[in-house]
Every structure is written in C-alpha cells, then in structure tokens.
Amino acid sequence: MKIDGRTRPAGIIGWPVGHSLSPAMHNAAYEDLGLNWVYLPLPVADQAGLVRVVDAIRSLPFVGFNVTMPFKQAMLELCDEVAMFAQMAGAVNTVHCVDGKLIGYNTDGRGLLEALEEEAGFSPEGKRVAVIGAGGAAGAACVGFVLGKVERMTVVNRSMDKAEELLSRFERYLRGVEAHAAVLGPEAEEAVRNADLVVNATPLGMKADDPSPVPTEWLHPGQVVCDMIYHPRTTPLLDAAGTVGATAVGGLGMLVAQGALAIDIWSEAAQTRAPREVMRAAAEDAIAALESEGEGDR
Numbered sequence: 001m002k003i004d005g006r007t008r009p010a011g012i013i014g015w016p017v018g019h020s021l022s023p024a025m026h027n028a029a030y031e032d033l034g035l036n037w038v039y040l041p042l043p044v045a046d047q048a049g050l051v052r053v054v055d056a057i058r059s060l061p062f063v064g065f066n067v068t069m070p071f072k073q074a075m076l077e078l079c080d081e082v083a084m085f086a087q088m089a090g091a092v093n094t095v096h097c098v099d100g101k102l103i104g105y106n107t108d109g110r111g112l113l114e115a116l117e118e119e120a121g122f123s124p125e126g127k128r129v130a131v132i133g134a135g136g137a138a139g140a141a142c143v144g145f146v147l148g149k150v151e152r153m154t155v156v157n158r159s160m161d162k163a164e165e166l167l168s169r170f171e172r173y174l175r176g177v178e179a180h181a182a183v184l185g186p187e188a189e190e191a192v193r194n195a196d197l198v199v200n201a202t203p204l205g206m207k208a209d210d211p212s213p214v215p216t217e218w219l220h221p222g223q224v225v226c227d228m229i230y231h232p233r234t235t236p237l238l239d240a241a242g243t244v245g246a247t248a249v250g251g252l253g254m255l256v257a258q259g260a261l262a263i264d265i266w267s268e269a270a271q272t273r274a275p276r277e278v279m280r281a282a283a284e285d286a287i288a289a290l291e292s293e294g295e296g297d298r
C-alpha cells in the first residue's frame, strides 16, 4: 500500500474495533481495485466522542466510513440524509461523505441476502422466515426480507417490546408480508418449525459456553439456518443445523458482502464491483491471525 498526499481515508467507528476484520478486508479490496484509499480503525469510546469524530470527518477528505456496535443507531441522527433501507432498519452501518455531507446507508440487509443467495441458493420471495433478535442486525435483515417479499416474517426476541417496536417501523411497507412478533415459547416454536430460513441476529454463540438461540428439535432438513456470527466460525446454532441436516450458513459471507456493498456505494462508479473473493480471503487470514494469537474477534 502506497500512501501519498492524495490518499483518501475511510474507516470503521465503533468500540471496541481492535479485532475488526474490516481494515484487512477493505484495504485488500482497495489494493485490488487500484483505489488510492486507506481504511483505518477509528475506536470511539462514547457518544460524545462519536459526535466529535463525525464532526471532524466532515472537514477531512474521507470517502466514507462504517459504523459498528454500539453506534449504529446513534449514527442515524448524525447523518444529513438517511437512505430508506437504513431508516427502516433503524440503524446506519455505512456513511458516504459527499461534499461535506454525510449520507447514511445500511448494507447489512442486502449483505445478508447476497450471502444467502451465494452460499445456500436462497431467495426470499414467498418464503417463511424467523429472525431471532430484534436489534440493529435483525432490523436490517427484516428490511431485506420485506423488500424481498417474503410470505411470512416472525421476529423472535427475549423482550416482546423490542420485537414489536422493530415491526412497528415496517407497518407502512409490509405490502402483503405477514409479520409477527414472539418471545421464545410456543408461537416462536411454530414459527421456527415452519420457517424456510432461520436467522440468528443475537450475540448468542459468541462465547464458548453460550447455548443455541433455539432448540435443535425445532430445526429440520430442508431449512436454511444462518448465524450472523462469523467468529467463532461455528456456533451452537450452526452445529445444531448440521446435526439435523439443515443447510448451515455462517456470518462471514454477510460481513464480506456488507463491506463490499459499502465500497460499491463509495466508489460511485456503476462498473466497479468490490472483489468479494479478495475480501473474503483477507478476512479469513485476519481470523486465522487472531486465532493464532489466541484472540477472539467479537
């Protein structure tokens, strides 16, 4: 990588970001595409810091930046414009800097759909889906499913309030999609058993002793079971899917696709398509490096 007076920065704002795979993925893509950009970790500890850093970015030649936990929701309020996908998701994970203005996007939902198509041949139209979790990632997944015209979408969460609040953002856009909220119990069981696709959008599975977010008995062959978690590479849910003969999809493909879609937005050139395979290889190398250091990427 050659940095000179015309290099444009990009980066990831979050806390912590020390184990983020995004710098490795993005910098590999920029090199492959011949872009004079550099992607930096931008650790920001709190909301006040977020406001200061975002303000400073307006005065710098940033091409754009990503936002991760815990600031995806807060970033909504700091953008000058927010794309409809991000408004519906209730979270911004990608910001494009255009002439000092910050335009917010959410590429997680489209990233998830791209990975499901690529890795499981899954397309959402007319399908029944169960999303476990009701945070930012679940919201982004629901955007993808509503726009992809699923038949039925059930949001299963430990707190009903958050699941209902998530679905309330979609009321105007459902156009025939049947949407339900449920807590873990008989209604959730029915939804998961009848789902063509089950997606874990909770952090359950990141820690070594975490249980699966749904019981193995609720899963069956013919289903696609996706865990958004990408490290560890396997999780109790993915193990359960394997045990029953369902198609298991980990979260790395989604991570790569959401990052690639950010580059596609920032590069503004319709003919540029970020190199997913280069980014995936860089992310896998970064995970291997973390594993050899005995570190967990969360």
Ligand code: NAP
Residues within 6 Å of the ligand: 069, 108, 111, 133, 134, 135, 136, 137, 138, 157, 158, 159, 162, 200, 201, 202, 203, 204, 206, 228, 229, 230, 251, 252, 254, 255, 256, 258, 298
């Ligand atoms: P978030 O906004 O904090 O939401 C987390 C959700 O999980 C909430 O609905 C929460 O329930 C639920 N939850 C948390 N701990 C739980 C537990 N112990 N048992 C049951 N439910 C629990 O987080 P997020 O940004 O949506 O991210 C969720 C996961 O997706 C994370 O693991 C993240 O790494 C992953 N992710 C992956 C990608 C990717 O590209 N692969 C992209 C985005 C996110 P309450 O509402 O009751 O609090």
